[in-house]
Amino acid sequence: MQSTEKQEFTTSRGTRFMGISLLIGIPTLLIFAFLLSPADDNMDDAVRLIYVHVPMAIFAYVAIITTGIGSVFFLWKKSRWWDTVAHASAEIGLILCGLVLITGSIWGRPTWNTWWEWGDVRLVTTLVLFLMILGYLALRQVPANPEMRAKRASVVGIIAAVNIPIINRSVEWWENNTLHQKSSLTDGKLENLTLFTLFLGFIVVGISYLWLMTHRFRVGWMTTEIETAGIAELIEERLNEGNSTVVNSQPQQKDGTK
Amino acid sequence: MFRDAWLVTKKDLLIEIRSRIVINQIAPYTLLILVLFGFALDADTETLRDTGPGLFWVSTLLVAILAIQRSVDIETSDSAIDRLMLSGISPTSIYIGKTIGLYIQLIILEVMLFIVMVVLFDMSVESYPLIIASAILTTLAISSSGTLYGVIASGLGVRETLLPVLFLPVLAPAIIGATRAFGDAFGRVSSDGWAWLGLLSVIAIVYTLVGMLTYGNILEDT
Amino acid sequence: MFRDAWLVTKKDLLIEIRSRIVINQIAPYTLLILVLFGFALDADTETLRDTGPGLFWVSTLLVAILAIQRSVDIETSDSAIDRLMLSGISPTSIYIGKTIGLYIQLIILEVMLFIVMVVLFDMSVESYPLIIASAILTTLAISSSGTLYGVIASGLGVRETLLPVLFLPVLAPAIIGATRAFGDAFGRVSSDGWAWLGLLSVIAIVYTLVGMLTYGNILEDT
Amino acid sequence: MSTVINLDQSIVFLGQFPALTGVTMSIDQGEIVLIKGPNGAGKSTLLHLCAGLLPMRSGTGTVLNFDLQRQRMELRPHIGLLGHRTGLYPDLTVKENMKFWASAYGSNDNEIDKAMAFFGLSGRLESVRSQNLSEGQRRRTAFALLLIKRPSIWLLDEPYAGLDDNGRELVNSCILQAVEAGTTVLIASHQINNIGKSDQRTLQVKGGRITIEPEEPSKGDDHVS
Amino acid sequence: MSTVINLDQSIVFLGQFPALTGVTMSIDQGEIVLIKGPNGAGKSTLLHLCAGLLPMRSGTGTVLNFDLQRQRMELRPHIGLLGHRTGLYPDLTVKENMKFWASAYGSNDNEIDKAMAFFGLSGRLESVRSQNLSEGQRRRTAFALLLIKRPSIWLLDEPYAGLDDNGRELVNSCILQAVEAGTTVLIASHQINNIGKSDQRTLQVKGGRITIEPEEPSKGDDHVS
């Protein structure tokens, strides 16, 4: 973090490393997904979406849970660091969650013959999660006292995080009524190469998450830094205003300050 | 702590009795919703009865939003909130008190709504205990998260709009569960309604706890 | 007269934009109502589509209540109403202005709600002219009676117990008519939707006239 | 000079409570009348009655020759009332508030600027939402609104509350200037006893009724108590 | 005597606006401090800060030995604040308002009766809803609520606004009595320059900062500006 104070950009050795790994990882994933891994027996080529769909779903959860943890620590330690973490993670969570919805819909079109199914629990709960994050970010956008806003947002973040288990377990609870895949990972029915590609997917999405996180965190940190830097100026203005009021109302008085 | 909470509850209920905003202005809408749906779907009363449970909870939730806003307005309209925060009543007590106040009002509304629905839609109840248990838990989830979110959405200069945006997704799982439980209690679906009570209790308890723990943090900076 | 009315409208809309009951905040709200309902009714999308028109108007009405309350609050919260009454703007202009302000907000809301509903519930429209005509008339009925009702309900003058008595019977026929018209436009019911437009226009016109004629009397005694 | 306010045995009820219990007074054009009286005496109610904002239960009254029983609507545009509450739109900025009312009153931009500058509301404050103003700034805005309306009668309810020394002077100079131009000014205030003009009158309100006529009758008329 | 309020370079933001731009002051127990300054100077904000109702952006401060950064919650019960707005529940009667707060503060019925009688609120007014009170009656009620709370610090923001002569005297006598008993009183008011006690201090607030220390330092301490 010290480095951010000196640097113009949000890059550092760590993120550059991650960036480079992504440059290598993403093409590799694509190659494995589209060329090397086999098509599924009943899902055909559409199965290839699983390599991004599932990792993104998992990391969407990770992102929101990170937001929750950041929020708890912010309320506890009152440290801006945690607040910035929570905020950054939520934004990435929103993107991931949105991508899960999109890839899922694209996937659903050939496999279930529909873009969207209201009766499906997984779909609806994922949408609900998406809306929760949207609400969180809407609250963060409100023009208000930053401290007050941060506290309120933390509470919303915590509530969103405690909903993750509920949303995740929902498939089990709603069992009778879902089109959506049940844990095919744990069934152990996947072929080796498929499994490996999926594993690769996890790693790539994971690094992407970390990479985005660090950048977004630094941007957030710098934003507050800039705001803090502006304070002196605002205060100067305010003091002058005080003086000018004095001049207007009591012209005989020469010295307002000190 | 509970003495203070009860004070706050009593005060909120007294204000409601005096101003009758919830009863006179909010309650009629729930009835209107049911009547409208009755007409809108008339053709086929089976459909109507199938929608009954969902309709019940969706309208309860929407009316709850109005009631929550009212509960916040009571404190903020002439900045009584300042005095409340200086009063020495702990935020947890305020939270509990306002939650109970809201709870009581919502339960009364639900009873009315329920009676009207059963009569209008001609529905028959198979399991009253299930109805009562799920209503108790869901209303707790609504009022505990509502009290919390009401104050989160207030005083930001954004007015009413933020509340539904934040509040509805958080309650969606509870409402879904409650709808299913009611569906079973009315004999409209074949799922096991009692299984849903587990979900509902988890949600109700978690929200109440989060509310009790974090309400103070929010009040700190009003 | 219309210049003054337009002033009032502009002012109300500006306040709405400032206090951010703007498109991007209403959108999630309406979306959520539909999502919740979509899930509450679960299983069967035919049922969902059957309820679509009713759901549309019920949600519109609910959001309208918020908007009406807000429209009244704007004037009464810090007794701006006194200044308004002393301003020389005729009560009829105030009434028209506030009605138009409400109307514009509701129409925007309805367009969004409509799009979301058609997409989410996967509904197909058979007759756009019917949809548009009935929406225009019903919204006029809601906003004209809502403006009038709002000022009555705010405790200005007449006792507030009058309000449910006045408003509900007043709007129920309009909403029912609109639901039927929409039902036909979506091809969900076999009734003749255009026939309902007659009822809707009568209601809209009568309410607007009554509002224009009586608003002054209500304001006179504040 | 012509009589602009004339009340005879006016009784006004607020809810079930007789806030005015028979007020008889007459006020001439161009007068400054100070209304004094303990809390709850009925001063604010009296001003609202004169503004045509309250119905009379019984009695008769005319303001600017409009009958208070039948012509309140016609009377209102000629009245400027500054109440305990400022009646600004909290979500709008000071400038937006001014602009809206200016177009309602038919005042032009020049008048707005002058009034705002006069009350020290130019510059930064123009674009502050009125909910964020300090108490005194809010009252200054309310007074600026009164200025751009240019009514024939000013009814000021505690006009000085919340204003600083400078603000009070500005208000006083406004009042004196307005009276010069023929405006009639009624002031209900606990804070002052005279506003620096000799021919002002003081009315004492108590229990919803005017109790004592001032010992220094200003123009030898028969202002019956 | 012990210092009850101590602020060092306190900066407070309201939204994006620096309402206090670095306030440094220290106030001893039992002092009466008059806070003066033009409209919008930051007086109300300063009082809210001392009440623990606003977060400090930077600087340090203690009130009654509670840290203003970390212990605002603990501080608040010891503060009595009378703001520009009275904070009564409009739908409840005067008596009901009193009773609710009394039980929150742990005061008994006797204290309620005494406070209400003292401010002339007994009798008819007891059962009037506070929304129907006159401005002065509402402020009297707010003051009565302050009395039954018995806080260690009184923060009075324009306490005299809307009060009649009698009301002002009552308030003054309350203040003097409270100070005798060791209460510290801060008053922000445009209306008075002294409240009849010789060892009061005056602080001048301007542009969100304390500008001039009074020439008559009350107790020889180093109240740095």
Ligand code: HEM
């Ligand atoms: C809009 C539609 C969809 C959404 C919102 C969605 C959402 C999700 C989510 C949140 C998960 C993570 C669940 C977990 O592991 O806890 C997931 C996993 C998964 N999804 Fe989807 N999905 C959608 C469509 C589809 C479709 C169409 C298919 C394939 C036919 C599919 C197949 C899978 C599979 C195989 C998993 C891994 C399940 C596991 O191993 O636990 N999804 N989806």
Ligand SMILES: Nc1ncnc2c1ncn2[C@@H]1O[C@H](COP(=O)(O)OP(=O)(O)OP(=O)(O)O)[C@@H](O)[C@H]1O
């Ligand atoms: N609904 C009501 N029920 C009972 N009393 C009422 C009601 N409405 C108003 N009052 C009483 O009517 C009187 C109104 O007086 P008004 O506001 O005119 O007083 P005022 O002279 O302006 O006082 P202040 O100096 O405090 O502003 C008050 O005594 C108030 O208690």
Ligand SMILES: Nc1ncnc2c1ncn2[C@@H]1O[C@H](COP(=O)(O)OP(=O)(O)OP(=O)(O)O)[C@@H](O)[C@H]1O
């Ligand atoms: N959100 C905001 N944006 C801009 N300025 C603001 C905002 N909130 C408050 N202010 C300004 O902060 C200042 C608050 O001052 P404060 O209310 O403390 O003044 P005061 O000294 O009590 O004045 P008064 O004598 O009028 O009561 C005002 O100048 C106000 O315009």
Ligand SMILES: [Mg+2]
């Ligand atoms: Mg008054």
Ligand SMILES: [Mg+2]
């Ligand atoms: Mg102030």
